[in-house]
Amino acid sequence: MRTTRNAIGRLVVVLAMCGVAAIIASDAAPADAANHGTLVGEVPRLDLPVVLDGNVRAHAQVGSRIFVGGDFQQIELPDGTVVTQPYIFAYHIDTGAFDTSFRPVLDKVVRSLDASPDESALYVGGRFTQWDGNFRGRIAKLDPLGNLDPTFKPSVSARVQSIAARNDKVFLGGSFTTVDGLPRLGLAAVDATTGAVDTGFVMDITGSTAGSDLARAVVLTSDGSTLFALHHGGWVNQTPRQALLKVDVSGPTSVMSGWQVNWDDQGNRDCRNKLRDMAISPDDTFIVVGGQGADNPPNCDSVLRYPVAGDTVVTYDWSARMYSSVLSLAVSDVAVYVGGHFCAAPKLPTPPGGVSSTWPGTANACDINDPSWPWNPSNLDPEHAVFRKQLAALNPADAQALNWDPGANAFTGILDLTVIDRGLLLGSDRDRINSFNVGRSGFIDLGGGTDTTPPTVSVTSPADGSFPTAVTSLVGSILDNAAPASVDVQLQDTTSGQWLQTDGTFGATPANLPNTTVPNGLGSLEWTVTTPTLPGASYLVQVTGTDVAGNQSAVETSTFTIPSDLGCTVALNASNQPVVTYTGFEDGAVSTIFVRRDGKWLATVAAGDGTYTDGSAAVGDHSYLVRWRPGGVTTNVPCTPDPVTVPGVTIACTAVLNGDGQPVLTWDAVAGVDNYNVRDNGGWVATTTATTYTDASAVPGLNTYTIRYNMGGQQNITCQPAPIDVPQPDPGGCTATTLPDGSLELNWTMVGSITRYQIRDDGWIATVEDTLTYNIAAPEPGVTYNVRHKLGGVKIDRPCDPA
Secondary structure (H helix, E strand, O other), X not given: OEEOOOOOOOOEEEEEEOOEEEEEEOOOOOOOOOOOOOOOOOOOOOOOOEEOOOOEEEEEEEOOEEEEEEOOOEEEOOOOOEEEXXXXXXXXXXXXXXXXXXXXXXXXXXXXXXXXXXXOOXXXXXXXXXXXXXXXXXXXXXXXXXXXXXOOOOEEOOOEEEEEEOOOEEEEEEOOOEEOOEEOOOEEEEEOOOOOEOOOOOOOEEOXXXXXXXXXXXXXXXXXXXXXXXXXXXXXXOEEOOOEEEEEOOOOOOEEOOOEOOHHHHOOOOOHHHEEXXXXXXXXXXXXXXXXXXXXXXXXXXXXXXXXXXXXXXXXXXEEEOOOOEEEEEEOOOOEEEEEOOOEEEOOOOOOOEEOOOOOOOOOOOOOOOOOOOOOHHHHOOOOEEEOOOEEEXXXXXXXXXXXXXXXXXXXXXXXXXEEOOEEEEEEOOOEEOOEEOEOEEEEEOOOOOOOOOOEEEEEEOOOOEOOOOOOEEEEEEEOOOOXXXXXXXXXXXXXXXXXXXXXXXXXXOOOOOOEEEEOOOOEEEEEEEOOOOOOEEEEEEEEEEEOOOOEOOOEEEEEEEOOOOEEEEEEOOOOOEEEEEEEEOEOOEOEEEEEEOOEEEEEEEOXXXXXXXXXXOOEEEOEEEEEOHHHOOEEEEOEOOOEEEOOOOOOEEEEEOOOOOEEEEEXXXXXXXXXXXXXXXXXEEEEOOOEEEOOOOOOEEEOEEEEEEOOOEEEEEOEOOOEEEOOOOOOOEEEEEOOOOOEEEEEXXXXXXXXXXXXXXXXXXXXXXXXXXXXXXXXXXXXXXXXXXXXXXXXEEEOEEO
C-alpha cells in the first residue's frame, strides 16, 4: 500500500530504573527504507506467524517489530501452535518470533497502520471502537512497545482507511464525515500528541462516485510538507478536484494546490469509484495510483504515474494496462510493485505520456494457474502483455514489467504492499506466495538480519544404504529456520571414483548438478536432481545447502548401490501354478527375502538364488515381486512378465426342471473344494457339499443360477441354460359357501408346504395359519373374497368362487 521510511536502525531502548521506564530514540536520521538498489527476491520468509483466515490489509515496521493488521482471527506459529489474536499482531523482524507481549483486544477490523518518522508512535486506523476495553473511535496511538496511549483519543465517525503520520501531526483518509463532532468529509488532520482536530486542515470531499466512501489513500512527501490524497470525489471544498488532491501542509493552515488531473477526460470510463491505492516514490518525484474497472485503459484496471511537481493541471507520465484489478501499490528506487487480481503486465516500454497497450479488445478474465489459457491477456494481446500472477514489478521510468514473478493464489487479490528497508511486505486473502504457504501475510526479505542459523539438508531417495534396482533421480530436502535458498548436489560413482557431470557423463572432478525445488512445508524445500539411468555400481551423494542469509549447511552424504545381477521371473508349471525364480539376492546381513503377489505378502524364503511355487494362485492375472531389506532399507524387484495369467478350470453346471417344475442344478466337482454356494439372480440360496441341488423355493419366472466356490479367490460358474424359466405352480382353488346363519365360509386347498394365508377383499381382513378354512360372519353383498399366499417372494391371490 505504501512506502515506509521507518528504519530498523532507529534504536528503541527501554530502561527500567527505580520502577520508571524511559523510552529513548537515537538521534540518527532514519534510513531511506525504499532504496534497495535491486529488486526483492521471489522467495518469502517461511519462519513467520501464519495468518490462517480473513484478510491482511496493512503492515508497518517499528524498530525490530513488524505490525500486521486486518480482519483475521487466528495465527499459526512455526511450531504449529494456533493462537487466537484478532485484527492485529506483531512479530520480530529477524527471528520471526510472535510478540507474546502485544496481545490487544479489539472489536473490529484494522485497515491502516503508519509509524511516525521518529518511530515514537504507531497509529492504527480501521472500524474498531474498543481497544482493551477502552473507547477508541476508529483511530488509536501506540508507543513503540505497543502500549495504548491514554491521552490520544479522537473520535472518527466512520472507517479510517489510510494514515500518513508526521512527528507532530497525523493525516487521516476514509469514509468519515466528522472527527470529534467537527465536520470533516473524508480527510482530516489531528495533533500527534493530543489527538485534537487540526482546525487549519479542512479538505472536504464531495461528489463521491462510491457512495459513502470518500478518501482511499493519503501519502506525504519525505519532508512532510506536501500531502497527496486519492479519493472518489469530484470536488474538494467545492473546488473541482477529480480523484487526486495535492495540499501544502507545511504551515499552520493547509493550502490546496492548483495541481490537479482531469480524470474523466483521460479515458472513456470514469471508474473513480474503483480507485484502490496510491504510493509515492522515494525521491518524491512521482506518485502512482491504481484501481479496478473492467479493463478500460488508461484509467481503469491500470497503474498511472503522475509527476509530483507543478501547480496546475498535470497528465500522467505513463499508464500501465494491467487488464484486471489493481488493489495495492508500493515504490522502491528500482521498481513500482503492483498487487491485485490481474494476470498480465506490460511487456514493452511505454512511450512518455502513453498507454502500455492500445489493443482494442477487453481482456479482464484471468486464470492465474494456467498461462496457456486462451483468454488470459498474455494470449489475447501477446504483443503488449506478459503473464504475471497477481504480483508484478514495473520499471518506474517506462512501466515495462521487470523480471520478477513470484505469483500468488489470492482470491480477491493482493490487498497490501508495503516497502521497508529490509524488503517487501505483502497482505492478501489466501495463503500462497510463490507456492509457499505463508498465510495472509508475507515478507520477502532482502536480508540484513541477525540470522546465523545454517540450514540442514538431507537425501531421501535413494535411501542411505539402499539397493535400488534403477535410479533416474535424486531427491532430498533443505530445512531452515527462516528461508532456504539453494542446494548443491554432487554424485560420485565410488566404484570408479568418477563424478556425474551436468551433461550426463562422468568425469574426474565434482560438479554441482542442476536441481529443481518445490515447497515442502514450513521453512522447507524439496529438491530433485534428474539423472540419466545409472548403471550398476556403488554411489555417493553429497549435498550442501544455503539459506537467504547466506548461512551454509554442513555437508550431508548418502550412499546406495545399484546391483547389477538382481532378477526375478515367473512362469507356469505343468499344473498351471506360477513358479517365481529369483537370482542375485545375496547379502551377508540378510538371510531372508519376501515373495509378494498383487501387493500382499505371500511367502518368506531364503536369500540368494531360488524358486517359489505359488499353489494358491486364483484364476486370472497376477503381479509378483521379490522384496528384500539390505542395510534395513526396503527394495522391491518386480518379476517378469507382469502380469502372469493363471488359466481357469473348465467345469460345467446344468439347470433342468423336475416333474414338480422345480429347478435341479448339477455341476462338476472341483478338486480340493468342499463347499459350494448356490446363488439365484445374484442372491444366496444355499450352501452344500454335494454337486447337485433342487431349489424347491424357486420364484416363478426367469432365474439365473450360479455356483460359487473359493480356490485362491472367489470363483463363479453359471448354470445353463441361463436364465431358466420356472413355471407358475397351480395354486388350487378356493370356494365360498353361504351358511344358514348368513355367514360365509371360505375353504381352499393347501399350496405346497405353505401354512400361512391372508384373507382379503379390497384390502386385508385377517391372517390365518395352520388352517384351510375361514368364516366371514357378515359378508358384504357383491364382494369377491380372496386368499393370498407368497411363493418365492411373489404374492399370489386366489378368488373364492361360490360353492
